[in-house]
Amino acid sequence: MKLVYRILLHLSWALSLLLAAWAVLFYVTMIDEINDEVDDSLEARAEVILTRVLAGRELPVAASEGNNAYFLNEVSDEYAAVQPRERYSDEEIFIPERDDEEPARVLRKVFHDRDGKWYELTVMTPTIEKDDLREAILYWIVCLYLFLLLLILLITVVVLYRTMRPLYALLRWLDGYTVGARNPPLAIDTSVTEFRRLNDAARRYAERAESTFERQKQFIGNASHEMQTPLAVCRNRLEMLVDDAQTLTEEQLGEIAKVQRTLDYLVRLNRSLLLLSKIDNGQFPEAEEVDINALVRRTAEDMEEIYAYRGMRFTLTDEGPLTMRMNPSLAGSVVANLVKNAFVHGDAGGEIAVTVAPRRLTVANSGAGGPLDAGHIFDRFYQGAKKEGSTGLGLAVVDAVCRLYGLKVAYSYINGRHCFTVEFPA
């Protein structure tokens, strides 16, 4: 959720609560004020009528249409005893002239004359329709609410985008930032303390990431240098031993060959790790138009020969030309790793189907054991089942190359077939 929406959401919540409370308060105060005024006038009228009744003078004519109407009833002592002397109430009274009920404020006064006879005087005056009032208030509150909301929205958006400009600039800079690549300087001019601190922090962390990255690169370079030479020495000493092989037995030669296999594995492992770190560092600048169809054909030919002993049925389907501008040796490792993977990990005697389409390369092989973990299959050193001599880096290399060139590589398991698909950008 964007910051501006989040702020607006909070504001609208707060505003609706605030306005609702304000509306209730406003209504209560207003009704109170109106009742107060009406009660005063009812009291005055009741006073006049009461004085006349007690003085035995002529009573005023009860006005028609409910306005200023009054009733004077004689009541029993018992009734009078339980009633308060004076009470106000809101009532619906029937107006015969209008044949309708109207809201009215009613004052009932209970009193007795000199003879001790009890009377109840009912004075009433029509008052406002409270439902209407409530409706009107609600209506205008909603209007006010929407208007305020719109206004606040506009102000918030303008203010936010103006004051947050450094933040958005920082975000853009962070989005475009790649460790180890050439990055533009963080040039944000702001006087706001928080943003300055944020910028400083971002710059500091970027520098730290750069230096860590640099150190790591150097470490890998140094480690490889340190490992290559002893590996060369081991390998070459064994080779010298074999070259002077007159005194060695067949069994001893076999053992030496096994040590060589292990050394080969170490050399390959080291080489693959170097390759990965070089891809990650983008150290493969030179690119040319690579004919993927031809590359797949060549690779498949070699693989078919090498893995003939596995007795797999191989089919290559050419659905159209596929070319891509990339480093030829990296293109070679993608194709070789995928095809080799199918030959090495597929079921012996199974099927391998490679399809080259104009923007897609698919390598599928039949394989028992169900789908592999698609979330980890491209991780370094992830292997479904440990296979001797396999570095567990082949698919990681494929993934790294694909990321470098913006290709999409995906794994799926359909109808008992492991399927790797590489989508090339148009």
Next chain:
Amino acid sequence: MKILIVEDEPSLREIMVRTLVREQYVVEQAADYAAALDKIAAYDYDCILLDIMLPGGSGLRLLEELKQRRSRAGVIIISARDSLDDKIEGLELGADDYLPKPFHLAELSARIRSVLRRHQRDGHESLDAGNVHLWPDSRRVEVAGREVELLRKEYDILHYFMSRPNHTVDKTALAEGVWGDHIDQADNFDFVYAQMKNLRRKLHDAGADIEIRAVYGFGYKLVQP
């Protein structure tokens, strides 16, 4: 043929010296930049094996030095870094080849032969072993004066052994050299045996006096009469 080995790792230097001496080269060695500079200044070499990372300076600066002296020595860079920049810079500075560590000794010897051949005779000469002659530029093979037709892989295998005579070659190294790096997970080498069988038969039928002999449990070796 005189070869200078510039390598700071004593053990590797010793191995290289021993291997090359056995192949009848005159070998000198230098362990650091200063020693190498002295040798280059004092003597002429046919081939120089040059490590890039040296105590006291970079091998690339030695290359510049050689260029200034208009040295006719062939230079093979031997580097542990396998760095593309080093490779490009080295080749631009006039190096003839680039061999990343760790290498096979047979490979080293083949590269030296190739560089020497190119420098001495403009690269149009053949590789010779016994009565077998192989022209790498035209991919032609002659046995006892008569041309022999070889399939692509058969030719590649013969070329591989002709550049490494008298070295016992591990069958994995052979497969890697001929089929490329794809073979790293093959645990069955029938494809090598099959090609090897055909090649040996063709050589035998043509009357070749060299033999690619199997070294049991290990690999093969080209044996000359």
